[in-house]
Amino acid sequence: MTAEKPGRGFRLGLIPSTGGHSGLRDDKPGLVSFVVFGVGSQSFAVDVNNTEGVVDCPGVAPLPRPPAGIVGVASVRGRITVVFDLSFQDRKPAAQGSRLILIRGDAQIGLLADRIDSIVGLKPDKVKRLSKKRAPLNELADSYLIQHRRQVPIIAVDRLTTLGA
Amino acid sequence: MIEDKALLGEYLSECEELLDSLLADLDAVAGQTHDAKAAAQKTVVNLINRVFRTVHSLKGLCGMMDLIDVRTSAHEFEDLLDDLRLGKLSLDPEMARTLKEAGAGLAALVSGAARGLAADEDFVKFHELLAGIAARRRARTRAEAEGPRLLGFSREERKLLTEYEEHRIDMNLEADRSFYALTVKLRADEIDSRYRVMTAAIEDLGELLTTLPALGQGKGFVGFKIIFATQLKQTEVKRAVEQFNGKLERLQPSPWRLAGRALKTVSRIQKKAESAPEDAASKAEPRGTAQLEEDSLHPLLTSVRVELSQIEELSGLAHQLSVESKRFSAMADRLIENSACTVADQFDLKQVSRRIERDFLDIEERLIGLRMVSLAQTFTRAAHLAGKLARELGKAVSVELSGRSTLLDKMIVDAVADPIHHILRNAIDHGVEPANLRRLSGKPARAKVQLEARIEGTNAIISISDDGRGIDLNEVYRRAVEIGAISPDQTLGEQEMLRLIFRPGFSTAGAVSAVSGRGVGLDAVERKMHELGGRIKVFSEKGKGTRFELSVPTTLQMISAFIVRSGDCRYALNVGQIVELSYLEPHHVNGSRKIQWQDSLIPLAPLAELLGIEAGGHPKGNGQRVPAFIGSVSEKRIAVTVEKFEGQREIIVKSLGALGRRFAGVAGAVDLEGGDVALVLDLAGLVEATGITL
Numbered sequence: 020m021t022a023e024k025p026g027r028g029f030r031l032g033l034i035p036s037t038g039g040h041s042g043l044r045d046d047k048p049g050l051v052s053f054v055v056f057g058v059g060s061q062s063f064a065v066d067v068n069n070t071e072g073v074v075d076c077p078g079v080a081p082l083p084r085p086p087a088g089i090v091g092v093a094s095v096r097g098r099i100t101v102v103f104d105l106s107f108q109d110r111k112p113a114a115q116g117s118r119l120i121l122i123r124g125d126a127q128i129g130l131l132a133d134r135i136d137s138i139v140g141l142k143p144d145k146v147k148r149l150s151k152k153r154a155p156l157n158e159l160a161d162s163y164l165i166q167h168r169r170q171v172p173i174i175a176v177d178r179l180t181t182l183g184a
Numbered sequence: 185m186i187e188d189k190a191l192l193g194e195y196l197s198e199c200e201e202l203l204d205s206l207l208a209d210l211d212a213v214a215g216q217t218h219d220a221k222a223a224a225q226k227t228v229v230n231l232i233n234r235v236f237r238t239v240h241s242l243k244g245l246c247g248m249m250d251l252i253d254v255r256t257s258a259h260e261f262e263d264l265l266d267d268l269r270l271g272k273l274s275l276d277p278e279m280a281r282t283l284k285e286a287g288a289g290l291a292a293l294v295s296g297a298a299r300g301l302a303a304d305e306d307f308v309k310f311h312e313l314l315a316g317i318a319a320r321r322r323a324r325t326r327a328e329a330e331g332p333r334l335l336g337f338s339r340e341e342r343k344l345l346t347e348y349e350e351h352r353i354d355m356n357l358e359a360d361r362s363f364y365a366l367t368v369k370l371r372a373d374e375i376d377s378r379y380r381v382m383t384a385a386i387e388d389l390g391e392l393l394t395t396l397p398a399l400g401q402g403k404g405f406v407g408f409k410i411i412f413a414t415q416l417k418q419t420e421v422k423r424a425v426e427q428f429n430g431k432l433e434r435l436q437p438s439p440w441r442l443a444g445r446a447l448k449t450v451s452r453i454q455k456k457a458e459s460a461p462e463d464a465a466s467k468a469e470p471r472g473t474a475q476l477e478e479d480s481l482h483p484l485l486t487s488v489r490v491e492l493s494q495i496e497e498l499s500g501l502a503h504q505l506s507v508e509s510k511r512f513s514a515m516a517d518r519l520i521e522n523s524a525c526t527v528a529d530q531f532d533l534k535q536v537s538r539r540i541e542r543d544f545l546d547i548e549e550r551l552i553g554l555r556m557v558s559l560a561q562t563f564t565r566a567a568h569l570a571g572k573l574a575r576e577l578g579k580a581v582s583v584e585l586s587g588r589s590t591l592l593d594k595m596i597v598d599a600v601a602d603p604i605h606h607i608l609r610n611a612i613d614h615g616v617e618p619a620n621l622r623r624l625s626g627k628p629a630r631a632k633v634q635l636e637a638r639i640e641g642t643n644a645i646i647s648i649s650d651d652g653r654g655i656d657l658n659e660v661y662r663r664a665v666e667i668g669a670i671s672p673d674q675t676l677g678e679q680e681m682l683r684l685i686f687r688p689g690f691s692t693a694g695a696v697s698a699v700s701g702r703g704v705g706l707d708a709v710e711r712k713m714h715e716l717g718g719r720i721k722v723f724s725e726k727g728k729g730t731r732f733e734l735s736v737p738t739t740l741q742m743i744s745a746f747i748v749r750s751g752d753c754r755y756a757l758n759v760g761q762i763v764e765l766s767y768l769e770p771h772h773v774n775g776s777r778k779i780q781w782q783d784s785l786i787p788l789a790p791l792a793e794l795l796g797i798e799a800g801g802h803p804k805g806n807g808q809r810v811p812a813f814i815g816s817v818s819e820k821r822i823a824v825t826v827e828k829f830e831g832q833r834e835i836i837v838k839s840l841g842a843l844g845r846r847f848a849g850v851a852g853a854v855d856l857e858g859g860d861v862a863l864v865l866d867l868a869g870l871v872e873a874t875g876i877t878l
Contacts, residue, residue: 080753080861082847083795084873092840092853094861097504098497099838099853125493127841180842 050140053164055171056120056132058106064139064164065130065174069123073135076102076119088179093129095121100129103179105159126180139166146173195249195298197489199242203291204561206238210287211564214280228275229352229391235287236265242294254290254297257310261290264317270351273320286313288568331357335435341396349394356391356413363413364421367398368430369405382410382428389424390414411435492555492594496839499551499741503836506544507855513537548836552742556591559637559646562601563588566608570633573612580619580630581612587637592644593739599716600646600736603709607648607732608633610706615652615730625727627651643718643760644738649731655724657681663690682722683819686710710818714868716740718760719818735760741837745854747830747862748813750791754862756835756854761867763816765829767809779823781814787876788812788823794849794870817868820878824867837864848873 052067079091079102090104102119119129146162149172159179160172209231216228243258264286267273289310296302331353332342345353356363366386370378386392391413398407414421418434425432516537520530567583574581592600611633619629633650657678664670664684676684684690688707706720713720718736737743737760745756746765772779779788812825837852844852849870850863871878 077859078861080853080863081795081797082863083797083849083870086846089843092861092863094838094853094855094859097500097855099840099861101840101843125842127839127843 049142051143051146052138052140053173054120054138055136055164055166056118056130057134057136058104058132061105062136062166062169062171063105063130063160063174064166064171065120065122065176067138069174069176071121071123073118073120073132076117076129076131090131093119095119095129098127100127102129102131104131105174106131122176122179124176128176128179130174137166139164195245196295198245199294199298200561201489202238202242202245203294204564206235206242206287207284207291207564207568208560209235209238210280210284211567213275214277214284229269230387232265232268232275235283236262236269239265239290242290246294246297249298251294251297253307254293254302257293257307257314258290260311260314261286264314266348269348271355273317279317279320282313282317284568285572286310286317288565288572289313291565335363344396345394352391352393353413356393359415361390361413361415362418362421363393363411363435365433365435366410366412366425366428366430367407367433368410368428369398369407372404372406375406378428379408385424385428386410386412389416389421490554495551495554496741499548499836500838502544502548502551503855506541506548507857509537509541509544510857513541549742552739552836555593555595555739555741557594557597558589558591559597559644560588562597562604563635563637565601566604566635569605570608570612573609574616574631577612578618579612579616581616582630582632584632584634585636586634590637590639590644591738592736593741595740596644596716596736596738599712600734603712603720603734604635604646604648606706606709608635611648611650611652611730615650615654617653621653639738640735643735646734646736647731648734649729651729654726654728654730655682655685655722656726660684679819682724685722686720686818714818714866719816721819740852742834743837743864744832745835745864746813746832747856748791748811748826749828749830750795750826751797754830754856754860755791755795756862756864757813757815757867758851758864759832761815761817762813763821764814766812766814766823768812768823768825769809773810773812773825781821781823784821786814786821786823787878788825789874789876790825794824794874794876796874815867815871817871817878822867822871822876822878835864 053064054067054070054073055062055064057063074095077093077095079093081091082089085091088103088105090102093100093102100119100121118132118135120132120135122128122130141164146164149161149163159174161175161178162173163170164173165171213228213231213235216231239258239262243255243262246252246255246258264273268275268279273279289306293302293306293310296306332345332350334357335353337345342350353363366382368382383392383395389412393411393413396409396411398409416424422432516533520533523530525533563585567585570581570583616631616633617625617627622629622631631651633648635646635648637644637646639645660681661670661676661684664681664687665672667687667689669684669687669690670676686706686709688705690705690707710720713734713736716736718734721733721735722730723733724730737758744759746759746762747754747756749755768779773788776788778785780786810825811827811829812823813829815822815824835854837854839852840847840850844850849866849872851866851869852864853861854864856862
């Protein structure tokens with residue numbers, strides 16, 4: 020999978036799916052599509068409908084005393100984007116992200132990703148509620164999907180705006 | 185109450201424009217009623233007409249939104265305005281003042297009802313006001329308008345005239361004005377534009393009374409007969425309307441044969457109008473009462489509304505293109521140097537690239553201009569509020585406004601409204617003395633409160649002053665000691681004492697009144713000013729009065745910024761926050777937390793420390809002097825060391841979106857060349873977040 024330079028990003032709906040899933044699209048009846056991405060050793064997913072595209076991450080200007088999870092701001096397509104680094108969740112160093120997943124909406128949020136693993140399409144019943152035992156992740160996600168026998172938390176984008184508040 | 189937020193926003197936005205126009209027009213009416221000159225009277229007639237149409241539009245809007253109570257209230261107000269137009273009510277200064285109050289009352293009802301905030305007593309108060317106006321209604325002295333008959337209008341034509349048009353013809357006859365009919369023919373596709381130009385020109389000559397259709401103009405053309413009254417000589421009228429290539433006739437106040445013939449064709453007109461194409465017919469339809477109703481439902485403004493965020497996005501794109509066009513120009517220069525193309529081509533390339541650069545800059549500036557709105561609405565509302573408060577408190581206060589047309593970014597205008605209201609409330613409640621005390625101290629019983637705005641450089645200065653009792657510095661000192669803001673043995677200068685009133689929890693008012701002292705102090709006002717990148721000053725003299733001066737940038741988007749480097753990053757600071765640039769000797773900087781500047785010792789801190797990025801001390805200058813700027817925070821000073829000065833430039837400040845307010849000390853961000861982004865810093869916010877005491 021490729022990502023374009025800032026300013027020439029693409030729509031995720033047009034990306035050919037990879038990772039063993041054939042032609043799984045958001046518009047395929049009954050399926051929900053997710054972008055699965057990696058930050059350090061952890062994988063996350065985000066609903067394709069909540070994203071605007073993926074770009075190479077431009078230079079990030081660090082914010083003074085940022086709330087947990089936020090590293091700074093970057094300019095993407097002329098818009099200032101607040102850059103989130105989810106690696107704080109497992110206490111690993113901030114991801115040296117080369118990709119930025121742009122989140123749809125007015126909050127101007129981008130998620131740093133070390134790698135984009137795949138786009139997967141799932142039947143809604145394959146999306147499971149996250150156990151309360153996964154407390155550290157509850158701040159970010161309320162559900163997960165299974166990929167390669169591992170639980171992949173699905174980011175609840177509305178929670179990003181209150182993260183660390 | 186309107187539940188749908190999008191709908192509510194749309195409704196309030198439309199209402200805001202109408203209410204703005206309504207309040208400004210009622211203000212103007214009040215200003216003109218003292219002037220008996222004919223020109224002023226004509227202006228008042230036009231203003232009352234516009235107020236009538238505005239209230240009618242508001243009524244329609246409230247009806248569409250199902251706000252029945254407000255619609256009914258607007259309808260009653262509209263009826264009274266109609267009586268005023270028809271001369272059933274006379275307009276004097278007292279009436280004009282009451283109309284202003286009714287306008288403000290309707291404004292409160294319109295916005296309150298949409299949000300579910302309008303209380304029954306608001307409606308009761310409004311209806312009491314209207315009842316007071318209605319009580320002054322008098323019967324018309326003339327049972328039937330005589331003017332149209334005298335001017336030779338046929339019976340059918342007289343049927344077409346509205347009561348208001350008849351009334352205006354009578355009034356103009358009484359004023360001994362001359363009447364004219366201008367017959368013109370227009371192509372159907374140019375009616376809108378040409379008709380507007382014509383009527384505007386005629387309104388300059390006198391009063392446009394009515395427009396009637398004229399027949400026999402040929403296929404594809406529509407004819408109009410515009411009837412107007414004027415005091416000008418016939419030669420002047422002729423000269424002014426000859427540009428329209430129409431036929432000008434003078435209508436004499438007698439059964440003048442020519443005028444009678446010209447106007448005696450209504451039945452034929454109606455037949456022809458019915459058979460004309462629909463669009464042309466609709467333009468040519470005589471303006472009976474029904475037509476007036478339809479006309480007044482048309483929007484009053486020809487503008488379109490655009491969400492601020494859309495302009496912001498366009499500004500961002502334009503800025504991006506502007507940056508790219510600069511790169512393009514530089515590339516063009518390099519190409520010219522290295523290519524073998526002809527001198528003419530080189531010249532063309534240079535010209536084109538410069539023009540593109542200039543045009544993008546122009547677009548960028550125009551987009552910023554689109555965000556600019558005047559302070560008129562804020563000032564008008566503030567004046568209404570002040571007048572109302574004064575009446576409630578039994579104080580006689582004149583509110584004087586100046587600089588209402590000062591243009592500021594819409595977001596800043598919205599943001600300064602609360603601080604202005606807060607200071608005004610304080611001025612009326614605490615500043616202005618009761619009339620008896622004013623007389624005892626030799627002042628006029630009627631106090632004066634002034635609200636002024638002016639532009640100074642890139643800032644707007646808004647000052648709110650009163651001629652009241654002034655701030656008692658002894659009381660300020662006592663209160664400051666009481667709340668622990670200063671120690672009892674501390675000695676302060678006059679300005680330092682005055683600035684104590686901006687401390688949280690500070691109030692010298694003995695009791696919390698219904699008007700002021702609601703727990704929100706001047707500290708909130710000062711904080712708001714800082715958020716805007718502005719400042720607040722106060723000047724006061726005991727017994728003479730107090731003046732607050734708010735200084736805010738005219739635009740949040742384009743500012744003059746000074747770029748500095750700290751660590752690997754560049755940062756932008758509003759030049760308004762920088763008092764001086766300096767290079768400090770290393771021995772002054774090392775290990776120091778304070779520095780001597782002018783006559784005082786001020787705090788010294790590295791920018792990196794303010795940013796919380798590192799605590800590694802001041803930048804190392806390798807034995808060389810260290811760059812530092814002297815920053816201004818609430819009249820206090822702080823010296824901040826940086827690694828490098830990169831110079832001053834005009835920048836477009838971009839918003840950080842919904843999360844922006846969570847980042848203390850950051851006002852936004854700016855794109856710099858090379859794809860870099862720099863934070864635009866708010867020095868006051870950074871100092872507060874760091875906990876440095878100035």
